[in-house]
Amino acid sequence: MNERRGRSARMMARAERSALASPFVTRRIGIVSLIDEEALWIIERNADRILDEIGMEFRGDPETLEIFRKHGARVDGERVRFDPGWCRDKIRNAPRIFTQHARNAARSVQIGGDAQVFCPSFGPPFVHDIEKGRRYATFEDFKAITKLHYSLAAVNHSGGVVVEPVDLPVPVRHLHMAHAHLTHSDKPFMGAVTAPERARDTIEMCKLAMGTGFVEENCVLYSVVNTNAPLVMDETMLWALKEYAKSGQCTVVSPFVLGGAMSPVSVAATLAQVLAEVMACVSLIQLIRPGAPAVFGTFFSPLSLRTGAPTFGTPEGTQFQMCAKTLADRLGLPFHSVGALTASKVPDAQAGYESQSQLMGAVLAGVNFVIHATGCLEGLLTTGYEKIVMDADRCAALQRFVQGIDFSEAAQAMDAFAEIGPGGHFLGARHTQEHFETAFWLGDMSDNGTYEQWVAEGGMWEHERASQKVRRLLNEYEAPQMDIAVREALNDFVARRTKEITGDKA
Numbered sequence: 224m225n226e227r228r229g230r231s232a233r234m235m236a237r238a239e240r241s242a243l244a245s246p247f248v249t250r251r252i253g254i255v256s257l258i259d260e261e262a263l264w265i266i267e268r269n270a271d272r273i274l275d276e277i278g279m280e281f282r283g284d285p286e287t288l289e290i291f292r293k294h295g296a297r298v299d300g301e302r303v304r305f306d307p308g309w310c311r312d313k314i315r316n317a318p319r320i321f322t323q324h325a326r327n328a329a330r331s332v333q334i335g336g337d338a339q340v341f342c343p344s345f346g347p348p349f350v351h352d353i354e355k356g357r358r359y360a361t362f363e364d365f366k367a368i369t370k371l372h373y374s375l376a377a378v379n380h381s382g383g384v385v386v387e388p389v390d391l392p393v394p395v396r397h398l399h400m401a402h403a404h405l406t407h408s409d410k411p412f413m414g415a416v417t418a419p420e421r422a423r424d425t426i427e428m429c430k431l432a433m434g435t436g437f438v439e440e441n442c443v444l445y446s447v448v449n450t451n452a453p454l455v456m457d458e459t460m461l462w463a464l465k466e467y468a469k470s471g472q473c474t475v476v477s478p479f480v481l482g483g484a485m486s487p488v489s490v491a492a493t494l495a496q497v498l499a500e501v502m503a504c505v506s507l508i509q510l511i512r513p514g515a516p517a518v519f520g521t522f523f524s525p526l527s528l529r530t531g532a533p534t535f536g537t538p539e540g541t542q543f544q545m546c547a548k549t550l551a552d553r554l555g556l557p558f559h560s561v562g563a564l565t566a567s568k569v570p571d572a573q574a575g576y577e578s579q580s581q582l583m584g585a586v587l588a589g590v591n592f593v594i595h596a597t598g599c600l601e602g603l604l605t606t607g608y609e610k611i612v613m614d615a616d617r618c619a620a621l622q623r624f625v626q627g628i629d630f631s632e633a634a635q636a637m638d639a640f641a642e643i644g645p646g647g648h649f650l651g652a653r654h655t656q657e658h659f660e661t662a663f664w665l666g667d668m669s670d671n672g673t674y675e676q677w678v679a680e681g682g683m684w685e686h687e688r689a690s691q692k693v694r695r696l697l698n699e700y701e702a703p704q705m706d707i708a709v710r711e712a713l714n715d716f717v718a719r720r721t722k723e724i725t726g727d728k729a
Contacts, residue, residue, distance in 0.1 A: 248625060252625055252627045256546070256548065267550070269495035270502065274502065278304035278454070279454045279500065281461060282301050282458055283461070290510050296309065317514070317517045320336040323445050323473060324441050325409055325410055325411040332379055338591060339586070343380070343382035343597050343598055343606075344595045345382060346383075347603055349601070350607070351607045352608040353570075354690070357601075359390075364388065365388045366403050370700045371693065371697065372410070375611075375615040381411065382413060382594075392725070397417070401424070402428070407703075411445065412444070412445075413447065416448055418462065419465070422463045426472065429443045431709060447520060448476060451479075452479060452480045452486060453485055453486060464508065468512050469512060474518070475559045476500070481526050481533055484526050488528070490539055490542055501519050505519070519558050520560065524540060525540060535577045536581050537580075544581075548590060562593040562614075563579070563582045563595060563599055565599055570686045570689065574600065575613070596614060597615050609689035612689045633658075638654060639655070670685070
């Protein structure tokens with residue numbers, strides 16, 4: 224038994240050493256695009272027609288309408304129309320590449336260019352593990368999942384609402400989530416977008432943790448606003464967009480589209496619609512603060528026209544992603560899209576196939592920020608504990624993949640050929656001994672031993688091995704360092720704002 228435990232520990236240690244510890248991944252291979260110049264011209268022309276002839280509604284915020292009117296857009300009630308080329312002209316001010324700074328500078332990530340960032344799932348109200356099953360998420364789950372992602376080298380970002388902690392009142396929930404991201408992790412994280420005051424609270428907490436002057440001069444928050452497809456931006460998302468734009472923080476404009484209901488049933492039509500929505504909203508960001516970081520985001524899931532349910536890991540979802548990345552490149556914007564999505568309710572074969580398909584599509588397309596890279600179950604209604612570490616294993620493998628092939632003199636191994644000669648084997652070669660720990664990627668979620676060895680070690684399925692790893696990571700978790708004065712300031716801010724929001728006089 225002790226021998227088996229020792230072998231398992233060595234395998235885990237080797238896998239974790241081989242996982243990329245860089246704060247983000249720099250890809251050294253090309254991207255795969257499924258759209259040619261003629262198709263690009265068609266999509267861009269149709270997006271211009273949509274904005275010119277149909278327009279987009281910006282609801283519940285007269286100030287936004289006045290900003291558009293002042294700069295030459297055609298405003299009729301809450302409907303705004305744009306001349307062809309008007310939005311592209313404004314978008315040119317947005318940076319192609321920028322840095323999102325983390326509390327720990329060594330964890331800061333590049334957004335755009337050849338960088339790829341892998342981020343947890345966002346927003347599920349439920350959690351699942353193989354011991355307790357599916358249940359509503361609590362703040363204890365939120366903290367545990369944040370600790371897991373901090374501990375996983377293949378996850379570059381702490382995320383945002385990794386689960387909805389339903390045991391916390393909604394008006395103060397954002398305070399505790401931001402506090403958890405800042406204290407249980409030192410990776411970059413996302414800002415609240417459900418109300419303007421919640422966005423302001425998040426910014427203020429970053430100022431306490433990182434310094435007011437630094438936050439005023441740098442991007443420290445990455446926040447996603449969704450359009451209400453088709454062609455609507457509501458006041459809640461508008462208010463958050465404006466807060467982050469004014470403060471120079473990153474806003475991702477990500478139309479949330481269920482194909483067949485919120486867009487036409489074809490990929491070509493959905494691409495034009497999404498491009499139109501992104502251009503209109505990013506132009507607003509640049510009118511508010513020229514040069515503010517902005518990202519072209521997408522969430523596209525085709526509906527099953529038989530059942531009305533979203534589908535994941537489909538050919539159309541991957542096709543859409545690979546085409547949209549090219550559209551983002553032509554606008555000069557970083558690209559944000561989805562990763563390991565699945566409709567499966569448990570971490571089974573369906574979850575593996577669907578998640579790998581969508582994640583591979585994101586990686587091949589060159590998505591700069593891969594959201595929902597870990598943990599998704601049940602079409603984002605649930606975050607799975609075991610699924611988190613299973614997905615992180617796949618992320619690590621794909622991160623190794625995009626780094627390309629080593630053609631250095633050492634990798635050519637000519638000395639090994641001379642040492643071994645014809646008919647020999649390379650297991651004992653000096654070159655093999657020098658490189659055996661790093662030569663091939665090896666994760667710890669897959670079992671590559673014999674059947675007999677697998678049975679002797681308990682005959683565990685992958686989700687059972689993942690459950691063991693979850694427990695080990697949480698047991699071994701050590702919080703990142705934080706100055707005690709900073710922690711006390713954050714604690715005081717949360718307490719004060721909670722009283723102000725709830726009216727508690729105690």
